[in-house]
Amino acid sequence: ELLFNCRKSIILKSNQRKNDKIDAARIAHFIVRNAQDCELWKPSSDAMKKLKVLLTERKSKVKLKSALLQQKKNYKSIKGIGLDKMLLKINEKEIKMLNDHIKFLENEMEKVIKMDEELKTKSELMQSIPGVGKVLTWMVLAKTDNFQMIDSARKLACYSGVVPFD
Numbered sequence: 001e002l003l004f005n006c007r008k009s010i011i012l013k014s015n016q017r018k019n020d021k022i023d024a025a026r027i028a029h030f031i032v033r034n035a036q037d038c039e040l041w042k043p044s045s046d047a048m049k050k051l052k053v054l055l056t057e058r059k060s061k062v063k064l065k066s067a068l069l070q071q072k073k074n075y076k077s078i079k080g081i082g083l084d085k086m087l088l089k090i091n092e093k094e095i096k097m098l099n100d101h102i103k104f105l106e107n108e109m110e111k112v113i114k115m116d117e118e119l120k121t122k123s124e125l126m127q128s129i130p131g132v133g134k135v136l137t138w139m140v141l142a143k144t145d146n147f148q149m150i151d152s153a154r155k156l157a158c159y160s161g162v163v164p165f166d
Contacts, residue, residue, distance in 0.1 A: 044145055047116035051109060052142045058105040065098040109138055119146060 031038075044052070072091050075084045113119045119141065126137040143159075144150040150159055157163035 042148060044148075045116065047112050047119055048142070048146050050112045051119070051138065054105050054109045054112065055138050055142050058102060058109070061098050061102050061105065065095060065102070068095050068098070106134070110134075113138075113141075122146065 068091055072088065072095075075088050075091070078084050078087075113123050122141065123137050126132050126140065127134065140156075141147075144156065150156050154163070
């Protein structure tokens with residue numbers, strides 16, 4: 001709505017000349033007029049930053065594991081040339097290593113959440129909902145910046161794509 005009003009005021013004054021100085025003045029006027037409607041940006045907490053980094057790293061490891069599992073299925077087609085057993089052994093070692101890394105990252109995320117009282121409380125509340133587990137909880141906390149960016153159920157529903165609005 002604010003952007004629409006800004007655009008409307010610019011269209012009404014479109015007969016004026018347009019340059020950087022005029023644009024800057026219009027933007028400044030718009031900000032002064034609508035400052036009370038704006039929310040100040042707050043940086044993420046250190047715990048949230050750690051959670052986001054760990055979650056990104058976990059996502060990368062899960063993707064690699066998925067690729068290795070697909071490769072493992074493809075080894076059946078090369079059974080006749082004698083490399084399948086050797087490649088399967090290497091593949092299984094890599095999958096085991098990735099499983100260990102994923103578990104380590106998940107444990108670190110749990111530690112980060114337990115150390116931050118606000119994250120811990122929100123995590124427990126989210127996981128009390130049937131069907132919501134640890135991974136979904138971590139992702140929602142990270143995507144919403146601990147519900148700082150998305151502060152209403154309607155916004156979250158729209159963001160996640162579960163409620164269509166016209």
